[in-house]
Amino acid sequence: MATSQDIENGSASLLQPFIQKEEKQQNLRGNGSLFMVLLSTFVAVMGSFEFGSSIGYSSPTQQAIIEELEMSSSEFSVFGSILTIGAMVGAITSGRAADLIGRIETMRISSIICITGWLVIYLALGTLTLNFGRFLTGFGIGVNSYVVPIFIAEITPTHLRGALLTLHQVSLATGLLVAYAVGALVTWRTMALTGMIPCAVMIIGLYFIPESPRWLAMVGYQNEFHVALQKLRGHNADVSGEEAEIQDSLAILQRLPKATAKDLFLERNVRLVIIGVGLMVFQQFSGYNGIVYYADQIFTSAVPPNVGSILYACLQIIILAFGVVIIDNAGRRPLLMISASGMLLGSLLTGASFYLKEHHMASDLAPVLTITAIMVDMGSYCFGLGGIPWIVMSEIFPIHIKGIAGSLVTLVSWGGSWVVSYSFNFLMSWSSHGAFFVFATFCAVAIVFIFKFVPETKGRTLEEIQASID
Numbered sequence: 001m002a003t004s005q006d007i008e009n010g011s012a013s014l015l016q017p018f019i020q021k022e023e024k025q026q027n028l029r030g031n032g033s034l035f036m037v038l039l040s041t042f043v044a045v046m047g048s049f050e051f052g053s054s055i056g057y058s059s060p061t062q063q064a065i066i067e068e069l070e071m072s073s074s075e076f077s078v079f080g081s082i083l084t085i086g087a088m089v090g091a092i093t094s095g096r097a098a099d100l101i102g103r104i105e106t107m108r109i110s111s112i113i114c115i116t117g118w119l120v121i122y123l124a125l126g127t128l129t130l131n132f133g134r135f136l137t138g139f140g141i142g143v144n145s146y147v148v149p150i151f152i153a154e155i156t157p158t159h160l161r162g163a164l165l166t167l168h169q170v171s172l173a174t175g176l177l178v179a180y181a182v183g184a185l186v187t188w189r190t191m192a193l194t195g196m197i198p199c200a201v202m203i204i205g206l207y208f209i210p211e212s213p214r215w216l217a218m219v220g221y222q223n224e225f226h227v228a229l230q231k232l233r234g235h236n237a238d239v240s241g242e243e244a245e246i247q248d249s250l251a252i253l254q255r256l257p258k259a260t261a262k263d264l265f266l267e268r269n270v271r272l273v274i275i276g277v278g279l280m281v282f283q284q285f286s287g288y289n290g291i292v293y294y295a296d297q298i299f300t301s302a303v304p305p306n307v308g309s310i311l312y313a314c315l316q317i318i319i320l321a322f323g324v325v326i327i328d329n330a331g332r333r334p335l336l337m338i339s340a341s342g343m344l345l346g347s348l349l350t351g352a353s354f355y356l357k358e359h360h361m362a363s364d365l366a367p368v369l370t371i372t373a374i375m376v377d378m379g380s381y382c383f384g385l386g387g388i389p390w391i392v393m394s395e396i397f398p399i400h401i402k403g404i405a406g407s408l409v410t411l412v413s414w415g416g417s418w419v420v421s422y423s424f425n426f427l428m429s430w431s432s433h434g435a436f437f438v439f440a441t442f443c444a445v446a447i448v449f450i451f452k453f454v455p456e457t458k459g460r461t462l463e464e465i466q467a468s469i470d
Contacts, residue, residue, distance in 0.1 A: 053194075059183070102219075339380050354432040
């Protein structure tokens with residue numbers, strides 16, 4: 001048994017695995033019921049669907065909004081990127097809110113804020129109200145981008161955690177696809193109303209699913225903890241082993257002083273922060289968000305814009321669905337390495353296609369190369385860098401610093417997204433091929449970072465992961 005001093009000195013493992021993994025997984029597979037886990041995951045990823053809908057809103061509506069509200073292209077760039085400003089503010093509050101009021105209540109509040117934002121956009125008569133509505137939707141999805149994967153990680157059996165967490169990104173891509181498809185058919189105001197639908201589904205669904213057992217145990221709701229875990233694992237499942245493991249790990253963590261921002265820089269935590277922050281930096285500066293926000297502009301030279309946007313959104317869903325099947329067998333590290341390598345190739349090919357176009361070379365080849373390169377780039381992103389950083393973030397942080405660390409990592413992600421989305425048009429004006437060569441450089445560095453620093457987390461409980469990293 002570790003003493004309090006051992007824990008504070010960092011010499012004791014913070015989260016020791018107390019139950020043999022094989023015995024525990026057999027319990028879960030043999031007796032557990034997946035219905036409540038799947039229902040809870042479905043409700044939670046409505047927040048991810050909303051995430052994708054909000055991101056995809058700006059691309060198909062750009063021309064109509066500019067014409068009706070008489071906006072300049074720079075004013076629309078502000079509108080497109082202010083979503084990420086709101087998300088950054090939401091990210092700052094997300095961890096603390098999820099720790100104080102719970103995962104369920106945090107998701108409920110974020111959905112209400114998103115609905116308010118869409119209403120403001122629908123009623124907007126000028127750029128000020130339009131931007132305010134966009135800010136509110138950004139705030140809501142910024143909170144969801146943290147709390148949704150955390151909630152799923154905390155309710156899911158070990159052998160399914162990677163697959164169900166990947167549904168976060170699948171739902172995001174589906175929301176993106178729906179936004180592009182609906183945007184091609186309806187006005188921008190009507191499209192704002194459709195953005196409320198996933199929020200409404202989420203608000204209703206949250207009344208029928210249990211709170212995260214780990215959060216309930218952390219705040220001392222012992223009866224509710226047992227009931228929630230039993231409901232998630234099935235009425236006849238033996239949850240005593242999993243209960244003991246969670247309780248024992250929390251007992252050790254509760255001896256630590258209350259976590260503050262300074263704790264992120266302690267020796268035992270700083271490596272985890274570097275991993276979480278680093279993955280989000282490379283996720284954003286690989287260039288994905290620039291392409292998503294301004295997809296119509298990029299595809300104009302190759303195919304009809306709406307067709308191109310819908311085509312690559314479909315590709316994302318196919319690849320992400322494949323990822324759901326293989327992630328818990330292939331592992332996180334290999335998929336991240338393949339993803340970064342594919343994005344490096346895609347960025348180089350996209351840069352080459354724009355170079356050919358600018359210099360009036362191989363005019364027949366350039367449009368085909370553009371669409372192929374974008375598909376390679378987007379497909380590779382979905383295969384790893386799109387979703388796995390969120391999975392790793394939800395897995396590596398001990399629960400006592402998860403709120404603070406998760407908020408920091410989410411803030412970095414949205415901060416990078418804002419930089420890329422706001423500067424993308426300016427980068428393209430400076431040099432369209434140069435912009436993608438810059439993204440290629442980040443992809444190359446990402447390969448080295450993943451190889452050197454990112455641990456493999458497949459097949460381990462959350463408690464075992466932190467014990468192995470400590």
